[in-house]
Amino acid sequence: MTTDPPLILDIDGTLTRPEGWGIDPRIFDPLHEWDAPVVVATGKAFPYPIALCHFLAIPELVVAENGGVVYTGDDVTFTADRAAAQNVMAEYRAAGYGPGWGADDTVNRWRETEIAVNLEMPLEPLEEIADDYGLEVIDTGYAYHLKDPTINKGQGVLAMAEAVGIDLEDAVAVGDSINDVSTFEVVGRSFAVANADDAATEAADEVLEDVHADGTLGVLERVRGRSRD
Numbered sequence: 191m192t193t194d195p196p197l198i199l200d201i202d203g204t205l206t207r208p209e210g211w212g213i214d215p216r217i218f219d220p221l222h223e224w225d226a227p228v229v230v231a232t233g234k235a236f237p238y239p240i241a242l243c244h245f246l247a248i249p250e251l252v253v254a255e256n257g258g259v260v261y262t263g264d265d266v267t268f269t270a271d272r273a274a275a276q277n278v279m280a281e282y283r284a285a286g287y288g289p290g291w292g293a294d295d296t297v298n299r300w301r302e303t304e305i306a307v308n309l310e311m312p313l314e315p316l317e318e319i320a321d322d323y324g325l326e327v328i329d330t331g332y333a334y335h336l337k338d339p340t341i342n343k344g345q346g347v348l349a350m351a352e353a354v355g356i357d358l359e360d361a362v363a364v365g366d367s368i369n370d371v372s373t374f375e376v377v378g379r380s381f382a383v384a385n386a387d388d389a390a391t392e393a394a395d396e397v398l399e400d401v402h403a404d405g406t407l408g409v410l411e412r413v414r415g416r417s418r419d
């Protein structure tokens with residue numbers, strides 16, 4: 191019988207090292223051993239969370255690109271169309287800018303529904319052009335995401351829960367930024383790590399004392415074996 195609650199986990203800022211870079215290897219064993227669904231809900235492009243699940247050797251339950259891509263292990267659903275983001279980027283390039291990741295751009299290479307822009311690129315012209323096309327720009331602290339404002343992680347988590355049968359009332363979410371607010375709104379228990387931005391801090395049921403994976407590991411210890419079911 192399952193006793194661990196389902197988990198909905200962000201990657202950057204949440205599974206990363208307290209120093210702020212790279213995945214903290216201490217999360218590998220608890221997530222591999224978790225006896226309930228673990229959904230990775232991220233702003234990163236589709237292959238990154240897939241690879242994370244693959245190397246953790248857990249089922250690939252992935253909400254990627256801030257909800258633009260939902261993968262249940264059986265079916266992939268694209269909930270947004272990248273065309274508007276590409277038009278915005280064409281104008282942003284014409285103005286002398288660009289995504290800012292270099293020629294090969296592995297940040298966007300496999301991205302299907304939105305475009306991520308380096309935080310070093312100017313925000314104001316990006317926001318102005320995005321607005322003309324009905325798109326929004328969100329700042330996760332790791333990238334600007336040029337996206338459809340009607341798409342978010344929370345919707346992707348709802349679709350995932352429906353498809354694979356997760357009781358979200360029982361689910362525990364951990365996150366660090368504005369793109370986790372919609373996740374926090376659809377789960378029973380939500381936690382913001384101590385490094386979280388204002389939006390995530392305000393939306394979470396509880397703000398943790400520890401940063402990054404230190405905070406998340408503390409939550410895993412607390413909720414392990416404590417499913418409400």
Ligand SMILES: O=C(O)COP(=O)(O)O
Nearest residue numbers: 201202232233234330332
């Ligand atoms: O892609 C980002 O900017 C942040 O990714 P995250 O949602 O996993 O934190």
Ligand SMILES: [Mg+2]
Nearest residue numbers: 200202203366
């Ligand atoms: Mg994050």
